[in-house]
Amino acid sequence: MELTQTLGQIRITEENTTHVRIFRTDKPRLEQLTQKLGCTVPETLSLIIGDINEDTILSDGLAKLCAIQRQYGFKSLSYTIQFILTQLQCEQHKIADIKTISETDKPFILTSPPRTGKTLFAKSLVMSKEYVDRPILVIDVNQNEYPELKDVGYNFYNIDFTTFRDHIRFIPNQWSPQKSVEDLFEHLDRVKHTTKSLTIIAEEAQTFADLAIFCKVLGSARHHLSGFLALTPLSKIASFSGIEVLTVNNQLPVETTTQKEK
DSSP states (O other): OOOEEETTEEEOOHHHHHHHHHHHTOHHHHHHHHHHHTOOHHHHHHHHHTOBOTTSSOHHHHHHHHHHHHHHTOSOHHHHHHHHHHHHHHTTSEEOOHHHHHTOOOEEEEEOSTTSSHHHHHHHHHHSGGGTTSOEEEEOTTSSSOTTSEEOGGGGGGOOTTTOOOEEEEOOOSSSHHHHHHHHHHHHHHTGGGOTTOEEEETTGGGGTTOHHHHHHHHTHHHHOSEEEEEOOGGGGGGGTTSEEEEOSOOSOHHHHHHHHO
């Protein structure tokens, strides 16, 4: 959704009208947003679609929206509305907890809006006492998210997972990331009788949602791995149907939180 604010008026876009049509058929979320803003349902739909101006009778709802914008230091009403909508969507999922994840071999999808702490949570898991003596493999797609971990490179194929206890990362080839991850997971599938103590963390998991071998290892993780945590944006969780979804506790963008703390 993209709203454009100009001098007291928010213009309509085609994408907004689509979003409103979705909301009309999604009564629970529409009612949640309506309650949060203190508007009526028609007023809330008008606010989402951008069909408001200085004369629109939305004083309470707009005041609430502006108060939220000021409270969190958001740069625009557009961003504030996006924050509210994604927050409501996140509330449908359980909050991720390191202890709970460490006590099961179930795979999980970790999601939240962009820049709200998915990687920070994953790094906290890597450094936690629950995983001190447990091997972890991180698929570091962005190449610099986990600089504290050794990049194992193609030495990965020589690891004996029956005795391995380190925390490592694998950086996919930047020119063909899908191919290098496909090869990696095909190897993991071949040696799955040795990987029961291994936990995998995959950054930007949606990048590999079309790889059959990636989805196979993720879906069967509890049989051959100690755990699998796949990080993906809120808008991409449908790519991994059947896997339990968790969200992070921090729903504010990390940089916004940092600015407020300063």
